[in-house]
Amino acid sequence: MLTRTAAATLCALALAAARAHAQQGPGSQGIRIKDGEECPAGTTEIRPRLCQAPELPPPSIVDYRPRSTLVTAEHPVPRAKYPAIDFHGHPRGSWLESQDSLGWLGSALDAINVRVMVVANDVTGDALRREVAGVRASPAMKDRVRILAGIDFRNVGPGWAKKAIEQLDADVAAGAVGVGEISKDLGLSIMKADGTRLRIDDPALDPVWAECARLRIPVFIHTADPEEFWQPIDYHNERWLELALFPRRRYPPGEFPSFEELMTERDNMLRRNPKTTFVIAHMGWHANDLARLGKLLDAMPNVYTEVGAVLYDIGRQPRAAHDFFVRYQDRILFGKDSFQPEEYPYYWRVFETRDDYFDYYRPYHAFWKLYGIDLPDEVLKKVYYRNALRITPGLPGDRAP
Numbered sequence: 001m002l003t004r005t006a007a008a009t010l011c012a013l014a015l016a017a018a019r020a021h022a023q024q025g026p027g028s029q030g031i032r033i034k035d036g037e038e039c040p041a042g043t044t045e046i047r048p049r050l051c052q053a054p055e056l057p058p059p060s061i062v063d064y065r066p067r068s069t070l071v072t073a074e075h076p077v078p079r080a081k082y083p084a085i086d087f088h089g090h091p092r093g094s095w096l097e098s099q100d101s102l103g104w105l106g107s108a109l110d111a112i113n114v115r116v117m118v119v120a121n122d123v124t125g126d127a128l129r130r131e132v133a134g135v136r137a138s139p140a141m142k143d144r145v146r147i148l149a150g151i152d153f154r155n156v157g158p159g160w161a162k163k164a165i166e167q168l169d170a171d172v173a174a175g176a177v178g179v180g181e182i183s184k185d186l187g188l189s190i191m192k193a194d195g196t197r198l199r200i201d202d203p204a205l206d207p208v209w210a211e212c213a214r215l216r217i218p219v220f221i222h223t224a225d226p227e228e229f230w231q232p233i234d235y236h237n238e239r240w241l242e243l244a245l246f247p248r249r250r251y252p253p254g255e256f257p258s259f260e261e262l263m264t265e266r267d268n269m270l271r272r273n274p275k276t277t278f279v280i281a282h283m284g285w286h287a288n289d290l291a292r293l294g295k296l297l298d299a300m301p302n303v304y305t306e307v308g309a310v311l312y313d314i315g316r317q318p319r320a321a322h323d324f325f326v327r328y329q330d331r332i333l334f335g336k337d338s339f340q341p342e343e344y345p346y347y348w349r350v351f352e353t354r355d356d357y358f359d360y361y362r363p364y365h366a367f368w369k370l371y372g373i374d375l376p377d378e379v380l381k382k383v384y385y386r387n388a389l390r391i392t393p394g395l396p397g398d399r400a401p
């Protein structure tokens with residue numbers, strides 16, 4: 001029998017031999033790199049520090065669609081386990097004014113077990129009134145759709161807040177149950193009356209946030225975009241495909257405030273208005289850094305978050321996401337964003353199962369697969385509807401514990 005040291009020596013010798021072989025042997029037509037270097041474009045690391053180009057022409061990333069050979073338990077979830085409230089609904093506004101379309105919306109929502117849709121289309125005034133009237137005229141849908149009011153942030157200057165508050169009061173009197181979705185244009189591109197960029201934490205907006213607190217309505221706000229949208233569009237960018245597809249999602253330096261500037265402004269605004277309830281959309285674009293989002297939620301009890309369009313980040317870290325959802329179960333709301341009924345079941349499957357390695361619905365968001373985070377029933381109920389009901393007095397639903 002070999003002693004431990006002898007075995008270790010043999011092992012080290014074998015390693016050295018293997019390394020020598022790799023350097024002189026059959027791979028020698030490859031390209032050698034140093035520690036920490038990357039293989040040149042068009043090649044891949046086939047052995048440590050040895051790169052080789054494939055013999056066949058490699059497919060582009062849009063054409064490479066490998067079939068998974070993983071055989072494992074699959075539990076598709078076509079309907080949510082508990083009737084959900086979609087806090088981030090974007091149905092077409094015109095659907096709400098037509099009884100036929102509302103009927104279609106109702107059956108689409110039934111099929112996925114969404115009980116109430118919160119319409120976050122940033123509408124105000126007459127458009128809002130028409131939509132509320134359409135919903136109220138539908139016996140089947142009058143308790144299944146609620147509408148958020150929009151705020152016009154253009155030309156903030158003297159007298160703006162007073163007008164905005166009057167409009168908000170009128171919209172709430174007409175039936176709006178909250179504010180939103182405030183678009184990312186706030187911070188990115190909206191200008192003040194004096195021609196400067198309107199910062200998210202501009203004190204001129206504070207009276208409006210205070211009015212939301214007085215009215216006891218939540219403010220649903222989308223700030224910035226995924227941080228990769230500010231990064232160079234190179235082959236290290238996780239969102240290369242999305243940025244290549246959608247030019248308007250590119251934020252080249254110098255033309256826009258940076259991601260961190262926008263986060264700082266948003267957080268200043270949230271902190272300075274502790275009596276106002278805010279729901280930060282898309283997990284505040286911190287779903288890829290849950291510790292950061294946790295810190296924000298710890299520091300600001302008036303802030304809630306929503307999961308729309310960031311399922312790719314939740315589902316790629318099933319253990320961390322499970323723990324996060326359990327820890328912040330009172331602070332997370334379900335929301336979907338873009339209304340595609342066939343996409344909701346991906347959310348249910350991530351939240352409700354422990355399935356491994358399944359497809360996501362939108363390849364340009366993520367080239368990876370998802371895993372279920374297996375939330376306990378009590379957490380599911382809070383995320384699906386209880387938290388939304390608690391912070392939004394105008395939502396219909398059973399508030400019994």
Ligand SMILES: [Zn+2]
Pocket residue numbers: 088090120181222337338
């Ligand atoms: Zn939205």
